[in-house]
Amino acid sequence: MAQGVRPRRQPQRTCIACRAEQGKRELIRIVRTPEGRVRVDPSxxxxxxxxxxxPNRECWEKALRGGTIKNALxxxxxxxxxxxxxxxxLALPAKEGDSV
Structure with a gap:
């Protein structure tokens, strides 16, 4: 019996602002560096x-308000x-699917 090629598994991550789960590549990573700085990690x-x-302004602003980033990192x-x-x-679209 021939076996088909399995689709490659894509890691899932949770947005810290809205708590929705999505593929890792569809989200933007924020990183706490070993030096204690907080940066956007495009790679x-x-x-x-x-x-x-x-990658939308609504989630981005929600993550910056309160202690969301502080708690996550x-x-x-x-x-x-x-x-x-x-x-x-500010350079991100206002909502999911909007263009800049």
């Missing part, structure tokens, strides 16, 4: 503790790191 492979957010981000993340979020 998804940077060393450090990571958290995932949908187990660190209080520096003010300049938060400002850099906020600036990155």
């Amino acid at each position: 998804g492979k940077a060393n450090g503790r990571g958290a995932y957010v949908h 187990k660190i209080t981000p520096a003010v300049d790191d938060i400002e850099a993340l906020r600036a990155f979020g």
